[in-house]
Structures are given as C-alpha cells and as structure tokens.
Amino acid sequence: IGVCFYFCFKNSKGFQKSEVKFEHPVLEYLVLAASILTCIFIGYLQFQYKPFGTHYGLATLIPTLVSFFCAYYFDNKSVLTIAITGLAAYVGLSVTPQDLLNNNNFYSDQSLSYSAIMLGVLLVLWTIYSSRIQLKTHFNLIFLTFALHIISIASISNLINDYYGIWLIFAFILAGSSYYFYKVSHDLKAISLYVFMIVYAYIGFNIFLFRVFEHIDLADIWMLLVISLPAYFIGSIILFIKLIKTFNKQIAA
Template sequence: MNKFDDQATKALLEKNLITENQYQEISAYRSLNIFSLNAELKLFLYLSVLLFTSGIGILIYNNIDTIGHIGILSLLLVVIGVCFYYCFKNSKGFQKQETTFEHPVLEYLVLAASILTCIFIGYLQFQYKPFGSNFRLATLIPTLVSFFCAYYFDNKSVLTIAITGLAAYVGLSVTPQDLLNNSNFYEDQSLSYSAIILGVLLVLWTIYSSRNQLKVHFNIIYLTFALHIISIAAISSLFEYFENGIWFLFLIVLAASSFYFYKISHELKAISLYVFMIIYAYIGINIFFIRIMENINFSDVWVLFIMILPIYFIGSIIMFIKLIKTFNKEIAA
C-alpha cells in the first residue's frame, strides 16, 4: 500500500469512519498489490470492434468485383443478425435506469451491430439507391436504429453514433476537424441556426430525461455534444457575420450557453464541460474584443499595446489554472 493510500485510510480511522478491524483488513488487502485489468480488457474489446468493422470496410473495397454487391450485403446482414440475436437474447430489456449486460462482451457486440448497420444502409443506398436521391433519409434510418439500441441496451458508445447521425441529418459534421474547418457555417448562415437549435434540443432532452429519470447517465453525452455544437456555431458566426449586425445575436447565444454550462458543470461535477465552457467563452470574448479594436486607432499607443499583450495572455493562463483548481475544490467539498 502506497503512502498516500495509507494516510487516507488512517484519516478515515481517526475520524471514526471505519473501525480498527476494518483498517487492518483494508491494509492487508492493499498489501497484496492486486490490480484490475477491467479497463484494459474493455479497451482491447473496443479496439477489436473498430478493427473488425474497419476490416469489413477494407474487405468490401478490395473485393468488390469478385464477391459482388449482393454477396457483400448478404454477409453484412447475416453478421448483423447474429450480433443482434445474441444481444436481444441476453439483454434485460429496456429499463429507465442504468443497466449492464452480465457479460461485457455483449456490450461491444451491440456496438459492432450498430456500426455494421450504418455500413449496410450506407452501402445499400450508395449501390442501389432504394431511397432515391434522399441521402438524408438513408442517414436517418441508421440513426434511429442507433438511438433504439442505445436506449434498449443502455450503450453510451452507440448513443454517440446516434447523435452524430442526427447531426449529419441536419447537415452538420461533428468530428473535431470538420467542425473547426467547416466552411458551411460561413457559406450558409442557416446552418448556424440549425446547429444552435440542435444543441438547444439536446439540452432540452436532458432536462426532460432528468425529470422523468430516463437514462439520466446519458445526459453528460448529450450535454457534451450540445456544448461543442452551440459554442462552435456561435463562435464561427460571431467571427464571420460581425459586419452584418446580427453578431450580437450570436454573442448572446454564446453568453447564455456559457452561463448554462457553467451551472450544469457544477451540478454534474463534470470538469470536461467546465473546461471547454471556459475555452469557448474565452475565444468568444477575444474575438469580440479584436473586432472592437479593429475600429480603434492604436498608432499612438502601439508600443504599449504590444507590451501589454504578453501580460494579458500570461494572466489568462494563470486565471484558467486558478479556475480549474477552484472548481476541483468545489466538487470535492
């Protein structure tokens, strides 16, 4: 047992939170130096699913002419059917509270089945176009399947696929690289509104879920997506449409979003939400000040401005660290 654990256990004993006998049992157990491989095994299972589904894609690409489209689709359908059969057979059914499979492998079978369903629908639409030119409908179907699987089997990984599909349905790409480099926000202003509305709907769903105790542990995923989508859409629009006069609307959206996620991060004790909220708010504030300064003549005080700038950034870093430390103390209290 390391020194920190020993001191923590002694503190519990001194506060009479545990008995002397319990202290001896804890010390004896920790002296065995037993550690869990649960996280490592789950990581390997997750990588196995990703490698398997990636292998299916490579197999389709390299053997498209020899296997044939019908053969590939049939193979995918059989694998999907087998995965779902075992998952439904061993599941506890839908429950509003958090549930788990008795065997963790089945959780990753659900993930594999969901990913393969997306591949199947996408390949079917690409090759045979059963939905015509309506690619949004082809996106919506695997999204609905993923939402069903996420809630029925209580799978957070599948839920992320479902939310990503929902964002794609409204025209968004929610990978970090695409969001930061997505020119659609600049070319199509309505896409910014769609992104903000989608983020607000995700937040409203978390409020509804909390009131009805419906998979409350999913809320952190919904809120994470909502924070990124709303903030990036608002920041992109604030940067692009400053001269149009509507920039103030996006500034209000960003401020309201930052205030809400500031509160909810404390309620959920979610440091990830808190950190990204600070980053997005800081970026928005700096864009606003830069836009304001563009209309100010700094020719007379340019040297002073250059001298203050490093102090500003150093002070920002110190303030960021201080805010994180304060947050950690608050949630630990």
C-alpha cells in the same frame, strides 16, 4: 448483424429507465458492432442500389433511429454517440470541431449555423426532460457535451462574420451558452464540460475584443497593447489553472 442482435436481445434485461449493464462486457461490444454494421449496411445499400433514391437524408436517418433504439434499449453510451452524430449529419452538420471549423458553409450559409444552434438547444432540452422523468439520466453528460461543442463552435465561427449585427447576436448566444454550461458542469460535477466551456468562452471573448477594437482608434495605445500581450496570455494561463483547481475543490467538497 442478425447474429449480433440475436445475442444482444437474448442476454438483455429489457428496457429500463435507470442504468442497466450486461452481465458480460463482451455484449456491450456486440451492441456497438451491431449498430456500426447496420450503419455500414444501409450506407452500402444506398451507394450500390440507391433504394432511397436521391433522399440521402433517409439513408442517414434510419441508422440514426436504429442507433438511438439500441442505445436506450441496451443502455450503451458508445452507440448513443453514433446516434447523435447521425442526427447531426441528418441536419447537415459535421460534428467534429476540426470539420466544423473547416466547413466554409458556416460562413456562407447562415441557415446551417442556425441549424447547429437549434440542434444544440434541442439536445439540452432533451436532457432537462429526461431528468424530469428520470429516463437514462446518465446519458445527460453525452448529450450536453455534444450540445456544448455544437453551439460554441457555431457561435465562434460566426463571430468573424462580416454581415452587420450577426456576429453580435452569436456573441450573446455564446455568452448565454457559457453561463448555462458553467452551471450544469457544477451540477453534474463534470470537469470536461467545465474545461471546454472555459476554452470556448475564452476564444469567443478574445474574438469579441478584436471586433470591438475594429471600431476604436488604437494608434495612441498600440505599443501599450503589444507590450501588455505577453502579460495578458500569462495571466490567462494562471487564471485557467486557478479556475480548474477551484472547480476540483468544489466538486470534491
């Protein structure tokens, strides 16, 4: 770890608010290696010797702070993803979509869902503040990508919540989030944000329809709905392709 940091600091141009790159790309991997090794080392210390006792959050927070420092000082996007992941783990979240959807706490523990929403909002607010002071604005896409996934998945997970009224609140949160990321994806000309926004909005919209249909007697039109489903899904695919083509034309103009 010490050797990695030594060469990184020796060849670094120092902290700058704008984008900075090392003269040799190998140094980028040294920064990444130093950050990963720091996380492993602190995790090993906690597992083997428990210097933080039962305060496991500190064992997560410290390498997270080190990663944030390395990401901004050495201008490394890969280390930034580690730092944001560590921040999410500190508040009790698992950031990968598969882990989030398989985490039953999202259904049983509302506070975890609220923590996810708040973390996503804070990441968005940080990008707004960073843009105003021109601080590493090229990091914004990474922050917004994490925010989009966290807010959308937390909202979708709670759309199937049986507690009265809760699912409707998260439906509005997902709708507002989708609108915001629709605007941001055009501003940043980020096709990845746009595609994931459409996917999450589409999933949420369909769940919303099912929740509404729960309170409607569909006996008379059930067969009509079954017959129209193939056309609905085919139309959705065609619309998705058309939206992507339109977006590409707009950002290319």
